[in-house]
Amino acid sequence: MIQRAETATIQLAQLYAPIVDHMREVERVFDGELVCDLPFVADLCDTVRSYRGKMLRPALLLLSGQATGTLTDAHHTLAAVVEMVHMATLVHDDVLDRADERRRQPTVGAIAGNEAAVLLGDFLISHAYHLCSSLGDQYASRSVARATNIVCEGELLQNHFCKRLAIDEAEYFEMILRKTGALTGVACELGAWGSGAEADVVAALGQFGQKAGVAFQIVDDVLDIVGDSAKVGKTLGLDWTLGKMTLPIIHALTHASQDVAADIRASLDAPERAGRDQLRTWLEETGSIDYAVSVARAYTAQALAGLEVLPPSEAKSSLSAMAGFIVVRHF
Amino acid sequence: MIQRAETATIQLAQLYAPIVDHMREVERVFDGELVCDLPFVADLCDTVRSYRGKMLRPALLLLSGQATGTLTDAHHTLAAVVEMVHMATLVHDDVLDRADERRRQPTVGAIAGNEAAVLLGDFLISHAYHLCSSLGDQYASRSVARATNIVCEGELLQNHFCKRLAIDEAEYFEMILRKTGALTGVACELGAWGSGAEADVVAALGQFGQKAGVAFQIVDDVLDIVGDSAKVGKTLGLDWTLGKMTLPIIHALTHASQDVAADIRASLDAPERAGRDQLRTWLEETGSIDYAVSVARAYTAQALAGLEVLPPSEAKSSLSAMAGFIVVRHF
Numbered sequence: 001m002i003q004r005a006e007t008a009t010i011q012l013a014q015l016y017a018p019i020v021d022h023m024r025e026v027e028r029v030f031d032g033e034l035v036c037d038l039p040f041v042a043d044l045c046d047t048v049r050s051y052r053g054k055m056l057r058p059a060l061l062l063l064s065g066q067a068t069g070t071l072t073d074a075h076h077t078l079a080a081v082v083e084m085v086h087m088a089t090l091v092h093d094d095v096l097d098r099a100d101e102r103r104r105q106p107t108v109g110a111i112a113g114n115e116a117a118v119l120l121g122d123f124l125i126s127h128a129y130h131l132c133s134s135l136g137d138q139y140a141s142r143s144v145a146r147a148t149n150i151v152c153e154g155e156l157l158q159n160h161f162c163k164r165l166a167i168d169e170a171e172y173f174e175m176i177l178r179k180t181g182a183l184t185g186v187a188c189e190l191g192a193w194g195s196g197a198e199a200d201v202v203a204a205l206g207q208f209g210q211k212a213g214v215a216f217q218i219v220d221d222v223l224d225i226v227g228d229s230a231k232v233g234k235t236l237g238l239d240w241t242l243g244k245m246t247l248p249i250i251h252a253l254t255h256a257s258q259d260v261a262a263d264i265r266a267s268l269d270a271p272e273r274a275g276r277d278q279l280r281t282w283l284e285e286t287g288s289i290d291y292a293v294s295v296a297r298a299y300t301a302q303a304l305a306g307l308e309v310l311p312p313s314e315a316k317s318s319l320s321a322m323a324g325f326i327v328v329r330h331f
Numbered sequence: 332m333i334q335r336a337e338t339a340t341i342q343l344a345q346l347y348a349p350i351v352d353h354m355r356e357v358e359r360v361f362d363g364e365l366v367c368d369l370p371f372v373a374d375l376c377d378t379v380r381s382y383r384g385k386m387l388r389p390a391l392l393l394l395s396g397q398a399t400g401t402l403t404d405a406h407h408t409l410a411a412v413v414e415m416v417h418m419a420t421l422v423h424d425d426v427l428d429r430a431d432e433r434r435r436q437p438t439v440g441a442i443a444g445n446e447a448a449v450l451l452g453d454f455l456i457s458h459a460y461h462l463c464s465s466l467g468d469q470y471a472s473r474s475v476a477r478a479t480n481i482v483c484e485g486e487l488l489q490n491h492f493c494k495r496l497a498i499d500e501a502e503y504f505e506m507i508l509r510k511t512g513a514l515t516g517v518a519c520e521l522g523a524w525g526s527g528a529e530a531d532v533v534a535a536l537g538q539f540g541q542k543a544g545v546a547f548q549i550v551d552d553v554l555d556i557v558g559d560s561a562k563v564g565k566t567l568g569l570d571w572t573l574g575k576m577t578l579p580i581i582h583a584l585t586h587a588s589q590d591v592a593a594d595i596r597a598s599l600d601a602p603e604r605a606g607r608d609q610l611r612t613w614l615e616e617t618g619s620i621d622y623a624v625s626v627a628r629a630y631t632a633q634a635l636a637g638l639e640v641l642p643p644s645e646a647k648s649s650l651s652a653m654a655g656f657i658v659v660r661h662f
Contacts, residue, residue, distance in 0.1 A: 041487050092453065096446045115427045115490050118449055122423060122456065123483035129460045130476035138464050141472050145461035152454035156372050159446050 015318040019062040022071050026058045029080040033131045044120050048087050050105045057082040061191040064205045066315035069195025074135055081132045082187045088124035091117055101235055147186035154179025163243035163268055172250055176217040184213030201309050208306030215299035216326045221246035222292050225280050237276035252288040296327050346649040350393040353402050357389045360411040364462040375451050379418050381436045388413040392522040395536045397646035400526025412463045413518045419455035422448055432566055478517035485510025494574035494599055503581055507548040515544030532640050539637030546630035547657045552577035553623050556611050568607035583619040627658050
C-alpha cells in the first residue's frame with residue numbers, strides 16, 4: 001500500500017505538470033492577500049506560509065478548471081481562497097489538538113500562545129472571504145461559505161463524537177464528508193464553474209472532489225496509526241490520544257475479539273495505557289487497517305466515476321492519478 | 332455619568348422606535364440563517380441567540396439606512412450579518428477569556444467545552460459570510476470581510492499587548508479602533524450604502540460608526556472597573572485579571588504617584604494581590620476613570636460631527652441620541 005516518500009513527491013510533481021505555472025500564480029495571490037501592517041501579525045503569517053505543503057486543494061481546483069476549459073485569473077484567486085480556508089482549519093485544529101508541531105515547524109500556538117492561534121485562524125478565514133469577494137460574482141463567495149458552513153459542522157461533529165464508543169460507520173462517514181469532503185468538493189466544483197462548464201459537469205467534478213476528499217481523510221486516519229511521523233510530516237498517534245473516533249478504530253470495536261475490544265475500549269479512556277504500537281498491533285490483527293484502506297479505495301473508485309463526463313486531457317489524467325495517489329501517499 | 336439601568340433600557344427602546352418593525356425582521360433573517368440539521372449544533376445556536384442583547388450594531392445599520400433613504404430587505408440581511416459577526420467575536424472572546432457566563436447564561440465553552448466554542452465561533456462567522464453573499468452585489472461582502480480582517484487585527488493586538496506595561500494611549504486607540512470601531516463603522520457605512528447614498532455620505536456615516544464604536548469600547552473598559560455586574564450583565568473585572576491594557580490603566584500607570592504606579596504594576600503580574608475594589612480606588616484617586624470618560628465623550632462628539640451631512644429626521648435624532656447613550660449606559 002505504501003510507497004517511498006521520495007517516489008510520492010516526484011509523482012505528485014509530475015501530476016502538477018499541466019498547472020505548474022498557475023500554481024506559482026496561486027502562491028503569489030495567496031501571499032498578496034495575506035499581508036498585515038502589524039509586524040508581529042506578519043511574522044505569524046510567515047509561520048502559516050511554512051505550513052503550505054503539497055497544496056492539494058488548489059491543485060484539484062486548477063486541474064478541474066483545466067480539464068473543463070481554460071484557466072483564468074479567477075481560478076488563481078479561487079485556488080488561493082480554498083488553500084487559505086484550509087490553512088485556517090489547520091491553525092484551529094492545532095488549537096483543538098494542543099499540537100506543538102506542524103510540518104516540522106512549531107505551531108502558531110507554540111510560538112504565540114493558543115489565544116493568538118484562535119485569532120490568527122479567524123484572521124485567515126476572514127482574508128479568505130475577503131479575497132473571494134474580490135471576484136465579480138457572488139456565486140463563488142456563496143459556494144465557499146456554504147462549504148465552510150459544512151466544514152464547521154463536520155468539525156463540531158468530530159468534537160461531539162470524541163471518545164463516544166457507540167459511533168457507527170455511517171456517522172463517521174457523515175462526519176468526514178462534511179469535515180474534509182465539503183472543501184475538496186467545492187474546490188473541484190469551482191474549478192469547473194470558473195471554466196464556464198455546464199451545471200452537470202460542475203456537479204460531477206464536485207462529486208469527484210467530495211469522494212476523493214473522503215478517501216484522503218480515511219488514509220489520513222490510517223496514517224495516524226501506521227504512518228512514519230518523519231515522512232508524514234506531523235505528530236502521529238494524536239487521533240488516538242485525543243479520543244477521535246476514526247474508521248479503523250470503529251471497525252475494530254465491532255470486529256475484534258471480545259478481549260481485544262474490551263482492551264481498546266479501556267485504552268480509549270486512558271490512552272497512555274496502550275501506546276500507538278499496541279494499537280497498531282490490535283488493529284492489524286483485527287484486519288481494521290486493511291478494511292479502512294479498502295474503503296478508501298472504494299471511495300477513490302467512486303471519485304473516478306465523476307471524471308467520466310470529461311473528454312480526455314492531460315489535466316483529466318492528473319486528476320485521475322491524484323485520486324489514485326491519495327491511497328498510496330504517506331506524507 | 333451613570334443612570335439607572337431601567338431608564339437606560341427605556342431610553343434605548345425609544346431610540347429604536349423608527350426601526351422597531353425592521354428589527355424584528357432582522358431577528359427573523361438571523362434565525363433563518365442560523366440553522367443546522369445536527370440537533371446538538373442547533374442547541375448551541377439557541378445558546379448563542381440568548382446572548383443577543385441590545386443589538387446595537389443592527390440598530391446602527393438600520394438607522395443609518397433610514398436616515399439616508401428607505402430601508403429594504405438588503406438592510407435586514409446586512410443587519411443580521413453584522414450581528415452574526417459580533418456574536419462570533421463574543422463566542423471566541425469567551426474562549427480567550429475563559430469566561431463561564433455571558434448575559435447571565437452559561438457560555439458555549441461552559442456548556443460544551445472550549446473546543447466546541449472555537450468551532451461554533453467559526454460556524455457563526457461562516458454563516459455571516461454565507462448570508463452576506465446571498466445579496467446580489469459583492470460590495471457588501473468585500474466591505475464586511477475587510478472590516479473583519481481589521482477586527483481580527485485589533486483582537487490580535489489586544490492579545491499582543493497583554494500585560495505590556497509600556498503600551499501607550501496611541502497604541503490603545505489603534506487597537507480599539509480596529510477591534511471595535513471597524514465593525515460599528517462598516518455597519519453604519521453599509522446602512523447608508525444600502526440606501527443608495529452618495530459616497531461622501533457613506534463615508535461620513537462610516538466615520539460616525541467608527542468613533543461611536545471607540546467611545547463604546549472606552550466606556551466598556553471603564554465599566555469593567557466601576558460597573559455593577561448585575562446591571563452590565565456580564566462578569567466584570569476580567570480585563571484586569573487577564574492583563575488587558577485599557578485606557579484607565581494606561582492613564583494611571585503614567586499619572587499615578589510613584590508608589591501607586593508601582594503597586595499597579597506589581598498587581599498586573601499578580602492580579603489576585605489587588606481586587607477590583609482596590610484597583611477602582613487607585614484609578615479614581617488618579618483621575619483615570621474621569622479621564623477615560625472624558626475621552627469617550629470627546630469621541631462621541633467626533634462621532635456626532637459625522638452626522639452633520641444628514642438632513643433632519645427621526646432616524647438621525649436616534650443615531651445622535653445613541654451616540655450620547657453610549658456614555659451613559661451601564662449594561
